[in-house]
Amino acid sequence: MSGEITGRTKLLGLIADPLAQARSPVLANASLARRGRASEHVLLPLQVAADDLEPVVAGLRRIATFAGAIVSMPHKETIVPLLDELSPEARLIGAVNVFRRDADGRLTGTTLDGEGFVAGLRAAGHDVAGKRILLCGAGGAGAAIAYALVKHGCASLAIENRTRLRAEMLAARLHDACPHGDVTIGFRPGDAYDVAVNATPLGMRDGDALPMTDAMLDAAALVADCVVTREITPLLDAARGRGRAVHGGLPMLEAQIELLLDFMGVAPGPALTGA
Numbered sequence: 423m424s425g426e427i428t429g430r431t432k433l434l435g436l437i438a439d440p441l442a443q444a445r446s447p448v449l450a451n452a453s454l455a456r457r458g459r460a461s462e463h464v465l466l467p468l469q470v471a472a473d474d475l476e477p478v479v480a481g482l483r484r485i486a487t488f489a490g491a492i493v494s495m496p497h498k499e500t501i502v503p504l505l506d507e508l509s510p511e512a513r514l515i516g517a518v519n520v521f522r523r524d525a526d527g528r529l530t531g532t533t534l535d536g537e538g539f540v541a542g543l544r545a546a547g548h549d550v551a552g553k554r555i556l557l558c559g560a561g562g563a564g565a566a567i568a569y570a571l572v573k574h575g576c577a578s579l580a581i582e583n584r585t586r587l588r589a590e591m592l593a594a595r596l597h598d599a600c601p602h603g604d605v606t607i608g609f610r611p612g613d614a615y616d617v618a619v620n621a622t623p624l625g626m627r628d629g630d631a632l633p634m635t636d637a638m639l640d641a642a643a644l645v646a647d648c649v650v651t652r653e654i655t656p657l658l659d660a661a662r663g664r665g666r667a668v669h670g671g672l673p674m675l676e677a678q679i680e681l682l683l684d685f686m687g688v689a690p691g692p693a694l695t696g697a
């Protein structure tokens with residue numbers, strides 16, 4: 423799957439702890455191979471404990487062949503002050519899930535969870551522009567998804583979250599960033615939604631409660647889940663049982679891998695460049 427590693431091969435990383443269950447290295451290196459870029463870049467797992475993040479980032483900054491890294495738990499927020507520049511979405515959310523190293527050693531971070539979610543939906547034939555959306559969860563993924571939905575022109579966004587204050591704070595930040603967005607707090611019985619999205623971790627573990635009530639499921643035409651631990655989560659199973667269309671978490675991850683590689687400077691494949 424990997425190409426020939428030479429003195430010109432650029433290093434990409436996945437920085438996280440733990441890493442054993444991580445899917446990004448396999449997906450990213452497969453994408454590099456599909457793009458015909460597997461000898462130009464290779465992505466390796468970099469297991470970094472929370473206390474070691476600062477010296478590791480300082481060291482990566484000084485490696486000329488290091489091009490960037492995907493960032494996962496527990497570093498998504500603590501890495502922010504170690505970077506030189508942030509995208510508007512990373513500033514709004516206060517977290518990044520990727521950064522790139524420019525030739526002068528400057529490090530720029532962004533979060534692509536939201537763009538990945540929108541791209542995954544689009545790949546399945548669902549555009550978000552003009553859609554009424556219910557979002558359950560206002561954590562890192564939820565906030566990034568909320569920003570991307572408003573940015574891509576959803577008609578309305580209702581944010582439902584266990585901790586209401588967190589949803590209210592997210593809505594306020596969204597309003598500052600995108601004053602045109604129609605963002606409200608909480609599910610309102612009687613409202614209809616084109617898409618209902620689960621951006622909580624509920625469904626990752628056996629025995630988890632469902633993140634949506636029956637009334638929420640009945641109010642949505644399409645139910646989407648961010649959870650990737652299984653293709654059909656208990657939420658999607660319940661949604662199907664109530665006659666809803668469903669969309670799993672894997673398309674979000676797969677779409678995001680392409681966006682992450684683009685952001686770290688990997689060139690598209692020959693089919694895309696026409697070369």
Ligand SMILES: NC(=O)c1ccc[n+]([C@@H]2O[C@H](COP(=O)([O-])OP(=O)(O)OC[C@H]3O[C@@H](n4cnc5c(N)ncnc54)[C@H](OP(=O)(O)O)[C@@H]3O)[C@@H](O)[C@H]2O)c1
Nearest residue numbers: 559560561562563564584585588621622623648671674675
């Ligand atoms: N498919 C993909 O590519 C992709 C990408 C990123 C994330 N994800 C998945 O998205 C999910 C959320 O990740 P995250 O990084 O956003 O996590 P996070 O930052 O920890 O946020 C978790 C959110 O879920 C809520 N929540 C947590 N436990 C809950 C419970 N027992 N009942 C009700 N609400 C609960 C939290 O509410 P409070 O505010 O009340 O704490 C918060 O809004 C995870 O399953 C993750 O694997 C998937």
